[in-house]
Structure formats: structure tokens, C-alpha cells
Amino acid sequence: MFSDYTQKAIEVAKEAGKILRQGFGSTFTITNKEGKNNLVTDYDHRSEEFIIESLSKAFPETIFLAEESGLSSQWKNDIPIWIIDPLDGTVNFAHNLPIFSVSIALSQNKEIFTGVIYNPILDELFVSEKGHGAFLNGVKLKVSTSQRLEESFLVTGFPYNIDSNPGYCIDQFIQMLKMGIPVRRLGSAALDLAYVAAGSFDGFWEINLNPWDVAAGFLLIQEAGGKVTKYNGDPYWITDNNILATNGLIHDELSQTLISCYLEITNGI
Ligand code: IPD
Ligand code: CA
Ligand code: CA
Helix, strand or coil: CCCHHHHHHHHHHHHHHHHHHHHCCCCCCEEECCCCCCEEEHHHHHHHHHHHHHHHHHCCCCEEEECCCEECCCCCCCCCEEEEEEEECHHHHHCCCCCCEEEEEEEECCEEEEEEEEECCCCEEEEEECCCEEEECCEECCCCCCCCHHHCCEEECCCCCCCCCCCCHHHHHHHHHHCCCCEECCCCHHHHHHHHHCCCCCEEEEECCCHHHHHHHHHHHHHCCCEEECCCCCECCCCCCEEEEECCCCHHHHHHHHHHHHHHHHCCC
16 A cells, blocks of 8 residues: 555646646647747646645645746755656657656655656556555566667657757767667656666666656666666766666666767767
């Protein structure tokens, strides 16, 4: 049985998903936040307002970090904080592509206790609670068993400012393709992580994500037996600038490939 927090997060994520499902394919306003393709729609706001209102009514002691409204008050480690992406995959949603999700996590003292990701189009509900496992529609999740990078199925994403600040992500992507590895780019980091937890993908990497993109998925992967670190293998926290999440078995090989690509470029080899 999940905690009251997790149960409420499930209820709220499903309701927010209903709002997005109703909006999907309809006419709505799309605006640019910053940069040319960082979009926001009416539905990002509607979903977020609904989530924050519902959770703050149920748990007045909690605070919020949500993509569209930011921090509700100062982030102090010991205060439970909901970390929310009300619509992860806005560019897909805005172009009527049915790959997006709602992501809700609860954190305290630099740990995630609840992670819920809901895909409203496929009605996929991913739930994890610290120490209680990870589940997809009630079925326990386990990461994949692929042992070698060259036999893996991977997913990644690119930052909105990739044209002006690509980091090494284009080169890393090309490197994987050169190795013959199938790599997908779904456009919802929360779903990318959820599908690693579910064993569909063997690994995921991305730079410049925000806490709301990754907080719920971070817990899901850990609870499904996977591994999450920075690219170089160092311990990861959701405010870090790069994330590497795998089934654990291909982790070192993928980490080395990402880092060696970086070294080759910086050393001009
Ligand atoms: C984006 C998605 C995408 C990732 C971007 C994120 P948004 O979130 O997760 O997969 O590549 O970096 O910003 O803007 O759709 O909530
Ligand atoms: Ca996002
Ligand atoms: Ca979003």
C-alpha cells in the first residue's frame, strides 16, 4: 500500500492527464518561452494549476517547484517539495504528436520519495515509492537484462538551445549511431526514463534537463533496479547538468563512450 502522498499524486496525475487528453488535438494558444522552439500551451498552465491546487489543498505543509510557476517558496532541504512537470513533451503536444506525460515527484532532504509519470494517451501509469518498487499499471517493473552496449536500445534528447550550445550531444549521438546502436528521441524525458525503468530501453542520457524533467523518473529507475549517475559515473542529483540512466549492466560502457567522445573532441584527436 502506498503512502497518502503517493496515492494523492497518482490521483492528481491521472486527472491532469485527463485535462491534457481533452486538450490534445484541439485549438489552443501556443507561445514561445525563450529560444525559438521552447513552447508553452494553455494546457501546460491548466495542468499545472490543477496539480498545484489539488496537492496544496491535500498537503498544506508542502511546497512546490513547477516548470511554469517556479518555486512557491524558498527550497529548504527538510521541507517536502513537489517537483512537477505538468506537460513533458510540449513540442509534441503542440504538433499533435501523442507522446507526452505528466510528471510528479515528492522530495525531501535530497531524496525522492514518490515518483509518478502518467502517459494519458496510452493510459500508462508509472508509480514508484522509495523502498516499495516501481510499477506500470500495477505490474512491478524491472530494468532490462542487456549486457552489452552494442546490443542495446537507447534513447536520448537534445536541449532547446542546441543550435547555440550543443555541448557534445550531437557528437555523442553520432558516435552511438556509428556503433550501429538504435537510438530514439521521443521528446519527453520523463517518458524516456519511465521506459528505461520498464525495460523497453536499456539506457538514456541527456544534458541540461531540469529537476521537473527527471525527478520522478530518477526514482522509478532506481526502484526498478537500474542505475543513475552523471556521465562520468559520479553520484547524480536532479539539479546536475547531465544524467546517465541505464539498466546498470551497460552503465560503465555507455559512460566510457560518452566521456571518450568528449575527450576526443577536447583533445582534438
Ligand atoms: C522537454 C522534454 C524533452 C527534452 C527537453 C525538455 P518540455 O521538456 O523533456 O524530451 O529533450 O530538454 O525540456 O519542455 O516538453 O516540458
Ligand atoms: Ca519537461
Ligand atoms: Ca513541461
